[in-house]
Amino acid sequence: MTLTTGRVLTRRLFLAGLAGSLAACQQTTAPAPKPAAALPVRDIEGYGPVTSEPYPVPGVPAGAIRPEFLRQEVAYSTSEPPGTIVVDPGAKYLYLVQAGGSAMRYGIGVGREGFAWNGTALINMKREWPRWTPPAEMIARQPELEPYRKGMESGLQNPLGARALYLFQNGRDTLYRLHGTNEPRSIGSNVSSGCVRLVNQDVIDLYARTPLGTRVVVLPSAAGV
Structure with missing residues (x-):
C-alpha cells in the first residue's frame, strides 16, 4: 500500500467516524411532550365537601351555581316575623327572615310550569x-318510577337529598317539601315537580336553623322578577 493510499483511507475513516458521532448527537424525532399537570378541582367557598354526613356530600364545583344564588345575608323588608320562611319562586330565592330587616337568602330550583304551588x-x-x-x-x-312506589332509600341519588322539610296545611301533608339536591346546576331554574330544592349544603344549613312549626309562605310565581 502506498503512502497516498494510506492517507486516503485514513481520511475516509475519519469522516465516517465524524458522521457517526454527529448522527449520535442528533434526534431523529421530537421528544414526546410531558402531560400537563391536572388542575385542582376547586369548590365554591363555603360549599366544600361535607364529610360528617352518613353519605359524604361532594363539594359544589366553582361555576356550578351563579353567584347571586349563593347563600348570603341580605337586606329584606317584609311584614312577616323573624323565623318565617318566604319562598319567591319567580326570583328563585328562599328567604329565612331575620330580625332587624334582614334575611338569610338561598338560591332555589322550583317546579316546572303547571306544577308550581303557592300558599301558606x-x-x-x-x-x-x-x-x-x-x-x-x-x-x-x-311509569319508570313504579319501582319506587314503596319508597326509595336515602342517599345521594335520592331526589330529596340530605334533608327534607315537609309542608302541612290544616294538619294535612301538602306533599310539597323544601329539600336538598345533588344537582347544583339546577339552582335558579324551573326543574322539579312542584317542590322547592336547595343544594345539599344549603338545605343542611336551613334545616339547622328551622324548628318544627315554622311558618312558610310560598308566593305566586308572578311575584318574582
Whole structure:
C-alpha cells in the first residue's frame, strides 16, 4: 500500500467516524411532550365537601351555581316575623327572615310550569336523609318510577337529598317539601315537580336553623322578577 493510499483511507475513516458521532448527537424525532399537570378541582367557598354526613356530600364545583344564588345575608323588608320562611319562586330565592330587616337568602330550583304551588303552610315534619316516595299521580305520569312506589332509600341519588322539610296545611301533608339536591346546576331554574330544592349544603344549613312549626309562605310565581 502506498503512502497516498494510506492517507486516503485514513481520511475516509475519519469522516465516517465524524458522521457517526454527529448522527449520535442528533434526534431523529421530537421528544414526546410531558402531560400537563391536572388542575385542582376547586369548590365554591363555603360549599366544600361535607364529610360528617352518613353519605359524604361532594363539594359544589366553582361555576356550578351563579353567584347571586349563593347563600348570603341580605337586606329584606317584609311584614312577616323573624323565623318565617318566604319562598319567591319567580326570583328563585328562599328567604329565612331575620330580625332587624334582614334575611338569610338561598338560591332555589322550583317546579316546572303547571306544577308550581303557592300558599301558606307549616313545617310539621323534618327528616335527615329521608326516603322518597313518589305520589301515585307522579307514577302515572312517569311509569319508570313504579319501582319506587314503596319508597326509595336515602342517599345521594335520592331526589330529596340530605334533608327534607315537609309542608302541612290544616294538619294535612301538602306533599310539597323544601329539600336538598345533588344537582347544583339546577339552582335558579324551573326543574322539579312542584317542590322547592336547595343544594345539599344549603338545605343542611336551613334545616339547622328551622324548628318544627315554622311558618312558610310560598308566593305566586308572578311575584318574582
